[in-house]
Amino acid sequence: MELSLAPPAIKAFVCGSLSGTCSTLLFQPLDLVKTRLQTLQGSMQPGSRRVGMVSVLLSVVRTERLLGLWKGVSPSFARTIPGVGIYFSTYYSLKQHFLQDGRPSAVQAVLLGGGARTVAGIVMLPITVIKTRFECGRYRYVSVCGALRSVCRTEGPAALFSGLMATLLRDVPFSGVYVMFYSQAKAALPPEISASASAPLANFSCGILAGVLASLITQPADVIKTHVQVNPQLRTAEAVRNVYVEHGLQGFFSGAVPRSLRRTMMAAMAWTVYEQMMTHIGLKS
Template sequence: MCAHPAIKAFMCGSLSGTCSTLLFQPLDLDIGPTDHPAVDRVGMVTVLLSVVRTEKLPGLWKGVSPSFVRTIPGVGIYFSTYYSLKQHFFQDRSPGALGAVLLGGGARTVAGVFMLPVTVIKTRFECGRYSYSSVVGALRSVCQTEGTAALFSGLTATLLRDVPFSGIYVMFYSQTKASLPKGKISASPSAPLANFSCGILAGVLASLVTQPADMVKTHVQKYSWSFIIFSRSALSFWENGLQGYFRGAVPRALRRTMMAAMAWTVYEQMMAHIGLKS
């Protein structure tokens, strides 16, 4: 029996998420806000070199296990939801700019809410403030000490960041692809490069627009949720000027852009390979 197209989209998305995470995990090192202002000012290259010196090359993939736990099902859910929504509302038609925003935002909302507990654990796992030995152990510890609600800390900030990012990304990605010569987006050898280039262009703007929410979200998830912490985090960055919200913007934008571009490229190639229109 043939699998349902949405299940195939889930499998294609999961594999694309695996590839993008494995390749770009080193860019996911926590170099955002910390308890030490001096650390906040160091650059991405400095952090990467420091990790290599102290933890050797494998240290760049610290936290890859929780990343896989989050990304493999999370990206699968995202793409299967995206595919299902697109087939239901647009069928064989290409969505316009507004339709692309709604598709991307809707898919990210579903995936974001479903995978938020793992995202919280991943953020804490990498920040160094907690002595978690495993993802399962971290989940158990949070539930026992802070309650289940802590697993959904930063939900508002996460959705404020991820939903607009996905919507803006899909809009620019689809519109950029539509502007290319038809021969570039097909079964030709240049199709992956064209898709990846469109993804890079779409990701840069989407990452910069959503960077402030990303900073607040990461801070809230590190210290467990409360309205006071959320307010103080937002105010703290604001008091440091506009640049406070964009501290660490380059590595974060680089990682999100590269991972999104790679995920979409692999997803579209796999969907085309199995005969489904992405």
């Protein structure tokens, strides 16, 4: 079936998947460095010298070569390509159902973004767990399918949904806050810019602003999610307590720089590519 003949939700899924593919390939190294920073924090003794982003980056290149920075890219693709497609198709469907015309208000944007992320986050959580384990360097999985089988066999299927609450507490607010800031920033653009050839660049800039704010707000939940998924025997409350006791409040912002860079750039690129593709095929995003 040609894309032009497909239902609008399928078109949104395809556009979202392609935008997710581009952004994942470019920014996977930042996600790996973020995960390594957070898992290194979990193995450090209280009072130890903190490891920085550049140190982790150089260490990965030195011990695993340059391609080591893309370790975990296969589960990232397995999660992001369908995950971003599910997110954008759900977002599009919700927007068409509840908002026939006009831009969403701030509250509506939060609900649309959060609702779409809830659906995508739950569906793709098993792949998210495998992706986190690939990146942390503690597990020696060979493939995504092999990792899924190994976890089910040794830990039980429930382990594939470890960190569900922390993941939703991170991703749902991030997406809701991001869509709110992004839509409001776009609405504030002068009409002559929105209608000009520089509109994609302006939209990308709005996405960067929205991404930075949303990343900082949700960083503590990302730290907890990583700890729970790497150590599935931990409960969310235990992970929160461990991080606070061992590292204080600053422990909840470990990996904030690479995560903010990655989430901001990925979200800005994904939304820009998605909206341009939707416009190209004649649909209003």
